[in-house]
Amino acid sequence: MQGPLIDTLVRQGVSRRTFLKYCATLASMMALPPTAGRAMAEALAAARRPSVIWLPFQECTGCTESMTRSHSPTLEGMIFDMVSLDYHETLMAAAGHQAEDALHAAMKDNAGKYLLIVDGSVPLGIDGAYSCIAGRTNVDLLKEAAAGAAAIVAMGSCAAFGGIPKAKPNPTGAVAISDIVKDKPIVNVPGCPPIPVVMTGVLAHYLTFGRLPDLDDKLRPTAFYGETIHDRCYRRPFYDQGKFARTFDDEGARRGWCLFELGCKGPVTHNACATTKWNGGTSWPVESGHGCLGCSEPDFWDAGGFYKALSMPADPLKMGTAAAAVGAVAGVAVSVANRAKKHRAQASHETTTLADLEK
Amino acid sequence: MDDLQLLTWARGPGLDLALGIFVLGVVWRLIEVYALGRKRDLAPARHRTGASGLHTVLRRSMPPPGMLKTSPVSYIGGFVFHIGLAIIVLLFAPHILLIKSLTGLSWPGLPSQFIDMVAVLTMIAMLVILVDRINKPVKRFLSTFGDWFAWVVTFLPVLTGWMAVQHLLLPYTLMLALHILSVELLLVVLPFTKLFHAITLFGSRWYSGKINAHKGVPV
Amino acid sequence: MSATLEKGLHALREVIDAPIASYFSSCVHCGLCADACLFHTETGDPRYTPIYKLEPLRRVYEQEYTVLGRVKKLVGLAKPVDDAMLDAWQELVYDSCTMCGRCSLVCPVGNDIVYMVRKLREGMAASGHTPDGIRSATRRTVEIGGPMGLKWPAVANVLRKAEEATGLKIPVDQPGADYLVLLSSMEIVNYPEYIEALAKIFHKAGLTFTVSSDAFEATNAGIQIGVSDLARTIVTRIVEAAERLQVKHVLSPECGHAYMAIRWEGPNLIGRPFRFEVVHVLELLDELRRKGVLKMKDTFKDPLILHDPCQIVRRGGVLDAPEQLIRQVADNYIPVVDQQKWNWCCGGGGGASAIHTEEAEALRAKAFQVKKRQIESAGVDTMVTFCANCRIVIEEAFDHYQMDTKLLGLTELLAEHLED
Structure with missing residues (x-):
């Protein structure tokens, strides 16, 4: 399918008005000036479908599921459809040599222009042998595909930060995309899985302005990752009042009080869940009564337990007994020496006489 | 190391280590101090109500007659900051949770605005x-490096904790990590600085009360 | 044999105990003890902060009995105690400290500072850093028998005069008496009325007493200079005489540190409990008052205040008797603001009154201003006390400030108004 995006949209029954509204919403969500909505609409409408190559590495397909399944009639889904997805193992009909040919053809035809989307982390253990496609390791494939890409989107926490494959003890030696590719623009879209609108937002921005959106120090679009879940959480007032649910079925839980004590990682998690919500704005984890796991933060799997409050130590008094024992031994040893010294001093006491007072 | 990793380290291995050194240091220092022992007083004791080690432990928490007027800053300032520290440490909900995880004991906290x-x-x-x-x-004349140092390590946890809650200067994650790290510093140095008075003052008051109570003087 | 730094440090190693370790571990340098010390309040000099006077003891404790201190000493981070330091501290430990113990009452962490000063003096003395005056007084007490060099014939003479004045017999070396009466040289020389008063009161109460010809002196310069060995020598004379004469009680006179020496330090110095009871003269008088024996024929009319000697009241535990007795004899007793255990020292206790350097005397006079204010704000012309040393120091200060306040001894005042 070729031709401007707007034609495809019209064919699929999306009115121009609906499309404009969507672009305005997207622009405001990304904290762009109001005029950007129209600019975005015009740019998007005229845009030709860019070539996209999607490489899956050590992943669970959750990111793809999140992107493609949940919102069939929504604009996100459609825009996603509108890109020229030239290679996506899970979605493409082709298989085997046919698929590999498609990949190489796309890379060759669109050299230097295609967008590379990666989900999954890259294993480096035993020369990358933990994950291979068509006999080639992920790291090999990534380097080849990255060489001709205009930009790379690291989709999901695995690609962005290493994710669950990298969780201790990281048997495959998994690393993030940014650990391997150093010479291309990279956008991290972390989350397990990430929010679909973040993906389309980044795409729309890229198509409109010809460059990637503003990123933070972890290469995440600031528009979506600039604030914490806690900052935007509708349960925040309860935190400030000191009203906390203490179990998942107590009075506080039923009243919708803050889930901090149940281990919510909202205060340290940068993501847009609290504003965009999930499943077409239906709900999101905290609204459903469960604390945030912090899935879009690096190493969230090893951050001390999902159900332990942030103020709680991961393993309280692990060394307490041992420390007390060592302290007691040290103290007793010092005391034995001290008492011996004092007794020696007292035993060697020479009676002081008047003569001893003179210097 | 990013903010969350720092926080994870601070509330994980960092806190374990700090608590370990704290417990070790306290036990060691307590034995070092009190195992020196003291001689039994052979003079016949004079008994008087109100004179005992325990009485002095309690009585010394209040300013002696006339002293409040002589040194109002020391007493009022001292009261406010010691009681303040106690309220913050013991009655802030996240702190209670920490205590609960350490000891299993729990009690209601105060609203965070009050804290x-x-x-x-x-x-x-x-x-x-x-x-x-x-x-x-x-x-000023009595002050040594230890006095300024002890002030700083006591002030930092309050400051960083407050700034973390207020979202000042640094992102919450980093500030919370710094807060926990500052508490860990406090724990680590407590047994080895004048901050150890938090524990030995009970022993000192008791000895003082006991030694003078032997003579029938409530001190 | 002579005093050396090593002997001083050795002595400190011997006396450091758990209370001292606890006290030094607790000090937060709040400086409140300075507000309780008359040498600081009257001069404003921060060097007179009580806890600072203990710095040599603190250093020895830290460097000898704590691991961190030993490490600090090894790597050169801790300054060792040397002769120059002790020399500089002599003024702080003797001239400007009367061991009155007021600082020990205010320390918020409960440090018994005076307890530590007493121990530090052991090291000061053994290392040869003691004031000449106290050293001479100690020498006279050990060699001759009393700090003023008084010998028995002179005492016997005073006793004889007292017998003549009262017409009552003062028994000497009489076994089995109820009380062995101790005196202080200052009373014998300056206030012989005390002896007469006692004779009258014993007679009135029907109690027997005796004076020992080889243990009449109650004062003990050994505990002031801080040498337990010498203090033991001195106190042993009394213990031996009392146990030889098989008296039931030993009566400590109106002298502060004498009471401290015999009542509280005595058994600890000789290492065993006494076979007699030590009673302060005011305790005896108060008991007689309660029994109704101490009846007054008239009362003292002028308004007066009481000066509570530190070693008898604050540090000796004779808390209530003085006020009860003064109320018995005086119509216009005016309690001062800082009274009983809170009283301010005369400025010359703990051996300080024996130091006769110009600086020490000027310092004592300055420190006395706190008493001067007490007298002036009470607006009285009479002050009563019950310590011979306080009396000497206060009389000297009255002289210095040209005050015409009258100073009376409590026992004499009582005896004067006693029913015949």
Whole structure:
């Protein structure tokens, strides 16, 4: 399918008005000036479908599921459809040599222009042998595909930060995309899985302005990752009042009080869940009564337990007994020496006489 | 190491280590101090109500007659910041949770706005006391590096905790990590600095009360 | 044999105990003890902060009995105690400290500072850093028998005069008496009325007493200079005489540190409990008052205040008897603000009154201003006390400030108004 995006949209029954509204919403969500909505609409409408190559590495397909399944009639889904997805193992009909040919053809035809989307982390253990496609390791494939890409989107926490494959003890030696590719623009879209609108937002921005959106120090679009879940959480007032649910079925839980004590990682998690919500704005984890796991933060799997409050130590008094024992031994040893010294001093006491007072 | 990794380290291995050194240091120092022992007093004791080790432990928490007027800054400032620290440490909900995880004991906390106010008052009192230490000739004369150091390590946890809650200066994650790290510093140095008075003052008051109670003097 | 730094440090190693370790571990340098010390309040000099006077003891404790201190000493971070330091501290430990113990009452962490001063003096003395005056007084007490060099014939003479004045017999070396009466040289020389008063009161109460010809002196310069060995020598004379004469009680006179020496330090110095009871003269008088024996024929009319000697009241535990007795004899007793255990020292206790350097005397006079204010704000012309040393120091200060306040001894005042 070729031709401007707007034609495809019209064919699929999306009115121009609906499309404009969507672009305005997207622009405001990304904290762009109001005029950007129209600019975005015009740019998007005229845009030709860019070539996209999607490489899956050590992943669970959750990111793809999140992107493609949940919102069939929504604009996100459609825009996603509108890109020229030239290679996506899970979605493409082709298989085997046919698929590999498609990949190489796309890379060759669109050299230097295609967008590379990666989900999954890259294993480096035993020369990358933990994950291979068509006999080639992920790291090999990534380097080849990255060489001709205009930009790379690291989709999901695995690609962005290493994710669950990298969780201790990281048997495959998994690393993030940014650990391997150093010479291309990279956008991290972390989350397990990430929010679909973040993906389309980044795409729309890229198509409109010809460059990637503003990123933070972890290469995440600031528009979506600039604030914490806690900052935007509708349960925040309860935190400030000191009203906390203490179990998942107590009075506080039923009243919708803050889930901090149940281990919510909202205060340290940068993501847009609290504003965009999930499943077409239906709900999101905290609204459903469960604390945030912090899935879009690096190493969230090893951050001390999902159900332990942030103020709680991961393993309280692990060394307490041992420390007390060592302290007691040290103290007793010092005391034995001290008492011996004092007794020696007292035993060697020479009676002081008047003569001893003179210097 | 990013913010969350720092926080994870601080509340994980960092806290374990700090608590370990704290427990080790306290046990060691307590034995070092009290195992020196003391001689039994062979003079026949004079008994008097109100004179005992326990009486002095309690009585010394209040200013002796006339002293409040002589040194109002030391007493009022001291009261505000010690009580403030106790309220913050013991009655802030996230802290109670920490205590619960360590000991299994739990009690209701105070609203965070109130704790906020207490934290501000505590910091003001500590600053006033610092100025007093600089201004008052006796205090300035007595002050050593240890005194300034102890002030800083006591002030930092209050400041960082308050700033974390207020979202000031640094992202919450980093500030919370710094807060926990500052508490860990406090724990680690407590047994080896004058901050150890938090524990030995009970022993000192008891000895003083006991030694003088033997003579029938309630001190 | 002579005093050396090493002997001083050795002595400190011997006396450091758990209370001292606890006290030094607790000090937060709050400086409140300075507000309780008359040498600081009257001069404003921060060096007179009580806890600072203990710095040599603190250093020895830290460097000898704590691991961190030993490490600090090894790597050169801790300054060792040397002769120059002790020399500089002599003034702080003797001239400007009367061991009155007021600082020990205010320390918020409960440090018994005076307890530590007493121990530090052991090291000061053994290292040869003691004031000449106290050293001479100690020498006279050990060699001759009393700090003023008084010998028995002179005492016997005073006793004889007292017998003549009262017409009552003062028994000497009489076994089995109820009380062995101790005196202080200052009373014998300056206030012989005390002896007469006692004779009258014993007679009135029907109690027997005796004076020992080889243990009449109650004062003990050994505990002031801080040498337990010498203090033991001195106190042993009394213990031996009392146990030889098989008296039931030993009566400590109106002298502060004498009471401290015999009542509280005595058994600890000789290492065993006494076979007699030590009673302060005011305790005896108060008991007689309660029994109704101490009846007054008239009362003292002028308004007066009481000066509570530190070693008898604050540090000796004779808390209530003085006020009860003064109320018995005086119509216009005016309690001062800082009274009983809170009283301010005369400025010359703990051996300080024996230091006769110009600086020490000037310092004592300055420190006395706190008493001067007490007298002036009470607006009285009479002050009563019950310590011979306080009396000497206060009389000297009255002289210095040209005050015409009258100073009376409590026992004499009582005896004067006693029913015949």
